[in-house]
Amino acid sequence: MSKGCRVAAMGEGLGLGGSMYEEIAPSPVGREAELSLIQRFLRKTADIGAALIVSGEPGAGKTLVLDLAAEMAAAAGITVLRGRGVRSETDVAFGVLNQLLIPLTGYCAGLEDMHRSALRAPLGAGDGSIPDRLQVSAAVIELLHTVRADAPLLIVIDDLPLLDQLSADILGFLARRVSGSRIGFLGSSRRGADSFFDDSCLPVHELAPLTEVAAGELLTSRFPALGAHVRARILAEARGNPLALVDLPDALSEPQRAGSAALPAALPLTPRLLSVFSATLATLPDTARRLLLLAALDGTGDARVLEAARGPEPGPDPLAMAERAHLLHLDELWHRLVFTHPLVRSSIIELASYEELRAAHHDLATLFSDDPDRCAWHSAAAGREPDERIASQLENAALRSLQNGDAAGAVAAMTRASGFSEDPTERGRRLARAAITGVGVSGERLRASSLLMDALRQDGDLNDSVEAKIAASYLLMTNAGDLDGSHRLLVGAVGAVTRLDGDSSPEVALYALMVTCFFGGRPALWQPFHEAIGRLGPAVPETLRVCGETFADPVSASEQALSRLSVAIDNLADDSVEVIRVALAALFVDRLAGCRGALRKVVRDGHADGGPVVSAIHSLNMLGIDNFQTGQWDEAAECAAESLRLCEERDYVLLGYVARFIQASVAAAQGDFARTRAVTDEMLAWAIPRHVRAIECYAWQARALAAAGAGDSEESYRCATQIAPAGHLPSHTPHVLYVALDLVESCIRTYRRAEAAAHVAAMEAAGIAAISPRLRMIVTGCKAMVTADARAAHDLFAEALSVAESDRWSFEHARLQLIYGERLRRSGATRESRAQLTDALERFEWLGAGPWAARAVEELRATGQARTRGVPHGSEPLTAREEQIAALAAGGMRNKDIAERLFLSERTVATHLRHVFPKLGVTSRAALRDALASAAPGAR
Known part of the structure; x- marks a missing residue:
């Protein structure tokens, strides 16, 4: 190509739209801003010349940005020269400059003698003497100006801090003088690195870590099958570093990536990641490396580590040396030791020898002897042989971790405790307990299954242990929905329990049996549970005893049980497991309001790395149910969606159907009947063959509500009586407390007045009005519906609608107002009817209950009122x-x-x-x- 043609082609590629650049390789994930920056930089280079330094932490992607720039420049007709700084024990004169100039040797013939002579040393043809730097600089500039006469020129230098001094001086001289030359200078530099290259007068672009969204996208594109908690851990450790995001999973085993094997305290590194830090660490003296190792193994930033590292003898300050190396610093505000990047900690641990690690852990165990949990972990890391003392310490640490919301930490501690167990039975028991926490709290189903298999391999007799049966039952129930198999295992487990003597496993078995019975939904399943509670007597913990009444059979909940429940709610602490147990007791007796703050905290903890994910799912489901019942339907839908996402991520199928029930209920109330039908079809198709009666009842409950909204009273009656026949409140069937209004209303509208009266009588006989204000309002309202005497009915409706706190259940309150208004209109009390119907309409509109709002409008029209209270649409402006x-x-x-x-x-x-x-x-x-x-x- 001739010189004129070459320049013309280059000019077309640098048109105003920059199309040439945009057709080159797409921007790396999360680096769209850098792509735009490089496009502008190359246009400026081709026009008047430009310089730019790309800075960032190791692994940030500086080389990738430089490669992209070089590729885009070459495609646009710009001549590209590449060089790279190289770490060397000796300072090789003109080392990088030689890389750049060798391809340009052919242009030297056209230079003046003085310039050719000055370039002999950089080109490797000198006599060994060092020429004057200004002469070399002038000669290099002259040579480059000769080259750029054919086309713009771009010099790309990676790792500026590793340039030899002579190359750095000359290239720095050049970079500061590119303006007006059509020469571009693009270099990369590690943030904070010492360098001969002077970039103080050059523009610098800091390559920031990837955003959370971009980091997740990059990780998913490379490793789509990572376990959820593994993905969260890698995102936290990588902290937006692209190299770490693509390399950290490679250093894990396949079971670790899937989430079925434990992750170590410090993630292992690939050789490429390790090389980023190893050279810097190798230059530090022993005292500084000892401080770094102690701080890395401690992992909490405790400044007491400083004193242990400094030792009794005076000498150079190890912290100052670590700070100069940009590896560690002391946060003066919080007085904590902070690594510049999480991978520094991993690198230090990876590079230490086994003996160095053991010695450091031993020193830390001594240093933290006042902290049982930290002492236990460091003692375990320093130990070699089974030691029951260490095993017991770790088991206690696991229980405390669980109480503090660190579910994954509890699994890790219990698993580690098993490794120090001297007796095979104890080893297996502890592995089984780790499996229970994994599947029942932290959401690690795959790992829990693996732990249980390991436990059974330790001791074949463990098949009959309480712990193994609990773990196996959870695994059967949460995914496959095998309630019958789970029930058989747990009945066997609790049948062997004769006392509760401080071991939490029998108590966990009883809770597991209670939940299994609830989802099984058949009263006969409950007999072994109640027998065990009766057999254990006063030893049964208070929360379990209350749950045995209010959750197991809320229809029969006694006043004493409700009083004890109120005390438990008032005394809620931060233990996520206990919060869920108390909230379950509150769920069907309308007392979740007092648990909401604690449940929200469990959700927050569940989203943290290693948090109680299963507890968070339970919390979201209970918050969603409470939000729906109290008219906060947007919030209910959000809770259900988040719960379902977690269930699908962790493969907790059973709990996902509770979230779907919330979604179906919201759709029913808002008038999306097709969605309600689709969701409940899915629920029934899964639940019926598995005999998961609770999910069936949830589906019928949502369908009964949808049919009521659609005005299909016959269908509403059919769905409500799938839960219980009219006139019957079967034991251990809490759903009957939520379809009472649908059932009685549908009976009235389908001329089944006897059935309606029988159901009201059954509710009164059971005394459910005493359970909560909501049920008092419902029972009184239903009694008004079946009362023939107009005056008596009027008094009962008024009583129902004036129940204290009835506004909390605004949807059911408005439904009773609508029913009352309809009855008033039919009896000729038009003015009173309008008042009830208008108020009901406003409540329905506020809730977004479209079908019921439409019914209220039609009833108002039937009273002769052409519009609602207030003004018609558009006649009054919004404030x-x-x-x-x-x-x-x-x-x-x-x-x-x-x-x-x-x-x-x-x-x-x-x-x-x-x-x-x-x-x-x-x-x-x-x-x-x-x-x-x-x-x-x-x-x-």
């Missing part, structure tokens, strides 16, 4: 605050988020939205966006 809140709600924000954004209370936000809906003529949040877009300016 500024209402418009602001409506816009945020239309954008998908929850009331809680809106309240935080605008510094309001959630109740204030809800009140504003309650006024917005009728002004815009909508009945749900989903319709807000279109209503706001179509509203005339005067209406907004």
Whole structure:
């Protein structure tokens, strides 16, 4: 190609749109900003010349950015020269400059003699003497100007800190003088590294770690099958470092990547990752490396490690040396030792010898003798032989970890304890207990299964142990839904329990049996549970005893049990397992309000690395149920979606169907009947063949509600009576407390007045009105529905709607108002009817209960009222605050988020939205966006 053609082609590639650059290899994940930066840099290079230094931590992707720039430049017709700094024991004169100039030897013939002479040494043809640096610099610039006469020129240098001094001086001289030359200088430098190269006057782009989203995308693209907790651990350790994200999983075994084997305290490194830090560590003296090793093995940043590392003899400060090497520093504010990157810690541990590690752990065990858990772990790391003392210490540490929300830490400690067990039976028992925590709390099903198999291999007699049966039952129940198999195992486990003497396994077995019986949903399953509770007598823990009444059979819950439950709620602590147990006791007796704060904390802990994921799933399901019942349907849907995501990630199929029940209920209440049908079809198809009666009842409960909303009272009756026949409240069937209104209303509307009366009588005989204000409101309202005398019915409706706290259950409250309003209209009490119907309509609109709002509107029309209380759509403008809140709600924000954004209370936000809906003529949040877009300016 001729010189003119070459320049023309290059010019076309550098057009205003930059299309040539954008057609080159796509930007690496998360580096879109760098791609744009390089495009601008290359345009400037081709126009007037430019210089840029790309800086960042090791592994940030500096070389990748330089490679991308070189590829884009070459494709655009820019001549590219590449060089790289190389670590060397001796300073090789002109080492990197020689790499750059050798390809340009042919251009030297056109230079003046003085310039050719000055370039002999950089080209490797000198007599060994060092020429004047200014002469060499001038000659290099002259040579490059000759080369760029044909096309723009780009010099790309990787690892500037490793340049030899002469090359660094000359290239620095050049980089500061590229303006106006059509020469580009692009280099990379490790952040904070010492260097001969002076970049103080050059623009520097800091290559930041990848964002959390980009890091996740990169990790998923390379390793899509990582276990959820393994993925979370790698993301935390890599901290957005691309090299770490692609290399850390490679250093793990296949079982570790899948999540079925434990991860070590410090993740292993590939040779490539290790090389990033090894050279720096090798240059440090022993005292500094000892400090780094002690700090790495401690892992908490405890500054007491400093004193242990410094020792009694005076000498250079090891902390100062570590700080100069950019590996470790002391945070003065918190007085904690902080590594510059988590991988520094892993590298230090990886490079230490076995004896160095044991000695350091021994010193740390002594240093932290006042902390039982830390002392146990370091003693174990320093130990070699089985030692029951260490095993017992680790087992106690595991129990404390579980209480503190560190479920994965509890599994690790119990597994480690098994390794120090002297007796094979104890070794197997501890492995089985680790499996229980893995499947029952931390969400590690695969690993729990592996631990259980290991336990059984330790001692064949362990098949009959309580721990092995609990672990096996959890594995059967949570995924396959084999409730019958789980029940058989647990009945065998609790049948052997004669006392509770401080060992938590029998208590765990009883809770597991209770949950299995609940999901089995057949009263006969409960007999072994109640027999065991009776047999153990006063030794049964208070929470378990209360659960045995309020969760197992809420219809028969005694006043004493409810009082004890209130005390347990008031005394809730941070133990995630205990929180779930108390919340289960509260679930069906309408007392979850007092548990909400504790449940939210369990959810937060469950999202942390190693947190109690299964406890978080239970918490999300219970919060979702409570949110639905109390009219917070957006929040209910969010809880269900998050629970379902965790269930699908961790393969907890059974609990996922509870989340689907919440989704089906929200859809039913909002009028999305097709979705309710689809979700409940899936629930029934899974539950019926497996005899998982609780999931069946959940499905029928959602369907009964959807049918009531659709006005199909016959179908609502059929679905409600799938749970229990009219007039019957079978024991151990808590769902009957939630379909009472649907059942009685559907009986009335299908002319089954005798059945309706029988059901009301059964509720009164069981005394369920005493369980909670909600049930008092429902029972009284249902009694009003079956009462023939108009005056008596009026009094009962009024009593039901005035029950204390009834507003908390706003949907059921509004449904009773609608039923009451309909009855008033039919009896000719038009004015009173309008008052009830209008208030019900406002509640339905606020909730987004479209089908019920439509029914209320039709009833109001039948009274002769052509519009609701207030003003018709568009006749009264939204206030500024209402418009602001409506816009945020239309954008998908929850009331809680809106309240935080605008510094309001959630109740204030809800009140504003309650006024917005009728002004815009909508009945749900989903319709807000279109209503706001179509509203005339005067209406907004």
